[in-house]
Amino acid sequence: MASKLVTYINPRCFTVTLKTQNRSLSSNPGSRILPPINQSQYRKQILLANLLQRYGFPSSTLQHFLSRNNFLLNSDLAETETSLGILLSLKIPQKSLVSLICDCPNVLRSEFLRKWRAPLSECVSSSAIKSVLEHSSRIGIDPDKFYECTKVLKGLGFCDSTVSRILSEFPGVLVVNEIEFRRKIEFLIGIDIPRDNIERFFHIFPEILGIGTETRLKPLLDEFKKMGFSKDEIKKEIAREPRVLGLELGELSRCLELIKALKCREVIRVRILSEGAFRAGFEVKLRVDCLCKYGLIRRDAFKVVWKEPRVILYEIDEIEKKIEFLINRMGFHINCLADVPEYLGVNLQKQIIPRYNVIDYLKLKGGLGCDIGLKGLIKPSMKRFYNLYIKPYPECERIFGKRKENARAKQRHPPGLWKLMKPPSHVTTREDVVNMKSFIESLA
Template sequence: MASKLRRFTQTLKTQNRSLSTNPSSQILTPTNQSQYRKRILLANLLQRYGFPSSNLNHFLSRNKFLLNSDLSETETSLSILLSLKIPQNSLVSLICDCPNVLRSEFLKKWRVSLSECVSSSAIKSVLEHSSRIGIGPDKFYECRKVLKKLGFCDSTVSRVLSVFPCVLVVNEIEIRRKIEFLIGIGIDREDIERFFHIFPEVLGIGTETRLKPLLDEFKKMGFSKDEIKKEIGREPRVLGLELGELSRCLELLNALKCREVIRVGILSEGAFRAGFEVKLRVDCLCKYGLIRRDAFKVVWKEPRVILYEVNEIEKKIEFLINRMGFHVNCLADVPEYLGVNLRKQIIPRYGVIDYLKLKGGLGCDIGLKGLIKPSTRRFYNLYVKPYPECKRIFGKRKENARVKQRHPAGLWKLMRPPSHQATNEDVANMKSFIGSLA
C-alpha cells in the first residue's frame, strides 16, 4: 500500500514538472479548437455569399487577417458590398482579387461615395483599384466632378470608371489635353464623349510621348490626314497602337501567301483597316498565352483568321483549351485550326475522336494535326465509315446522295415553248430542201 502511494506521488510530481517546463501545452488544444471553429464559421459565411467551397481553403490560408478579425465585422463588410448591387460573380471575383475590401475601415470610407455610381462594374473597378494603390474617396469625388464638368453623362462616367479606373489619378489638365488633341485631328466636339465611351484607355496614354508620335508615324507611312481622321473616328482603339506596330502588321499583309479571294476580302476596307484587324487578332492570341512572335506566325500561316470575328476566334481557343485539353502553343504548329468552322467541322470531328478514344477504337493518340488536317472525305473514311454509331455524332452524310435538283420536278413542261403544227406547205418545202441536199 505504501509503495502504491509513493508511485502515485511520483507520477503527480512528473506531470507538474512537465507542465511547468512547457506551459504552452496547457493552452495548445483550446487555441487550435478556437481557430478551427472560427475558420469553419468564416467559411460558412463566405459560402452564404456565393464563395465557391473549392477555393475557400486556399483563400483563407493566404488571407489570415480574416481569421484575426471580428466575424461580425466581416459579415458587415459583405452586407455593405451586397448593398452596392454588385452581382454575385463579380462580388466573388472582387474578394478573390482584392481581399482588402473586406476590411471594415476601408468600406466605411467608400460606402457613401460609391452610392453615386451608376453601374455595378464601375463600383467593382473603383474598389479594386483604390484598395491596391491606397487612394481615398476624395479622389473619386474630384474625378467625377471633372468628368461631369467636361459634359460627360452618367453612363459615360460609369463606363470610364469601369474600364479605366486609373482615371482617378489623372488630373484635369491631362484630360483637357486629350480633348484638344482629338479636336486638333478633326474629331467633332459632339463626338468626343462617344470617343471616350468607346476607348476610355486613351486617358492613360501620354499626349506628347505617344499620341503625337503615333500620328506622325501614320503620315510617314503614306496615309493622308483625312484617311487617318476617318479611321480614328471609326475605331478609336487605333490610338492604342504601339509605335511601329501598324507597320509590322502591314509587312505581314504584304508577305501573305494565300488565294486571291482571301487577299481581296482582307483588303476590302483598305490597308489601314486591314493592318488594325491583324493587330486585334494578334492581341487576342497573346491574351491566351501565345508569345507575340508565335501570334504573328499563326496569322501569317492562316490568313483566314483575319476574316473571322474576334469573338469567334476566342470561342475556338476556349474550346481547344477547356474542352479538347490542348495547350494554346499547339496553334503555332497547327494554325489551320483557327481557319475552319467551329460548329460544322471542329465539334463533330472532336466528338467522333473522343467517342472512339473512350471505346478503345483508336490504335494511337490523335493529335490536333490529325484532327484538323484531313479532308472531310478522308476523315469520314478513316474514323466514321468503319463505325456506324459515329455517323450520328459526325452528322448526316450519304455517300450516294443524289444531287439536289435546282428546279421542281415538271417545271420543264411549263417552260417548254408551244409546239408549231406543220402545214402541207411546210412539208413540201422541207422535202424540196432535202432533195437539193441529196
C-alpha cells in the same frame, strides 16, 4: 490535423467533426487534446470557410485563399460578414464579387469599405464599382479622388453612362488631373474630331486618358503620315474606330508587313484589303491582341495569323468562341494553336464540334488505339475522317450526322437549258459533197 482546412456548408457537420476529433484523441492513452488556441483557430477557419461559401466561394479554392490571407483569421468574423453584406448591397453580381475578393482581399477590411460605401452608391454600373474598389485597394486611393474625378467628368458634359463606362474600363482615371483631360480634348479637336463627338470617343476608348499626348499620340500621328497615309484617311479611320490611337509605335507597320508576306489565295488577299491597307493592318492588330489575351506570346500570335490568313476575316467573337471551346471543352493548351493554326480556319458548329464529339465517344468506349491530338482532329479531310472514325462504328453516324454517300450533285442549271444554248447544225448540200470529193482526189 489543425493545420488542414476542412470546409463544410452545414454548421452541424462542423460540430460533429470537432466532437469526433476530440473523441479520437482522448481514446488513445498517449494522445492529448489540442491546445485551446489551436482548437479555436481551427474552429474559426471552418466558420470563415462556411461564411465565404454562403457568398458563392467555391470550396476548391478556399484553402489556398485562406492560406494566403491570414489577416482574415485574425479579424472579427462579424466584421467580415458585415463587409460581405456591404459589397452585396452595392449590387455586385455574385460571380464578380468572388473574383473581386480573390484578386483584392483587402476590400474585406471594414475600415476600407466604410470609406467607399457612400461614394460608390452613386455609380450606375456594378462593373464600375468593382473596378474602382479593385484599383483603390491596390494603390490606396481615397474617396476624395473619386469625387474630384466624377466632378471633372460631369463638368465636361459627360452623362452618367459615359462616366461609369470610363470608371469601369479605365479606373486609372481617378489619378488623372483636369489639365490632362483638357489636353486630350484639345488633341482630338486638333485632328478634326467634332466637339459633339468627343463624348462618344471617350465612351468607346476610355483608355486614351492613360496615353501620353506628347509621348505617344502625336508621334503616332507622325508615324502614320510617314507610312504614306493622308491626313483625311487618318482622320477617317480614327473617327470610325477610336481604338486606332491605342496602337503602339511601329505596330501598324509590322501588321502591314505581315499582310504583304501572306501566302494565300488572291481572293482572300483582296477581301482583307477591301477597306484599305490602314483598316487591314488594324484588323490584324485586333486578332493578335485577342490571341495574346488568352495566353499566346506576341511572336506566336503573329505566326498564327500569318499561317491562317482567314483569321483576319473572322469576327473577334467567333475566334473567342473557338478558343474557349479549345481550352475549356477540349482541354488543349492555347499554345497548340501555334502548331495547328488551321483550327481557327474551320467552322465551329459544322466541323469542330461534330469531330470532337466522335473522338470523345470513341475515347470513352476504348475504340482508339492512341491519343488523337488537335492535328489529328483538324487536319484530315472530311472523307478521310469519315473512313477512319465513323465508318467502322455505325453508332457514330448519329453523333457526326448522316453522310449521304449517294446524294446526287446539285444541278446548277435548270433541265433542258442545254437545248436552248446548242448552236444550230449545218445542213450538208449536194454541192458540198462534190467539192469535198474533188478536194480529196486532188490530195491523192
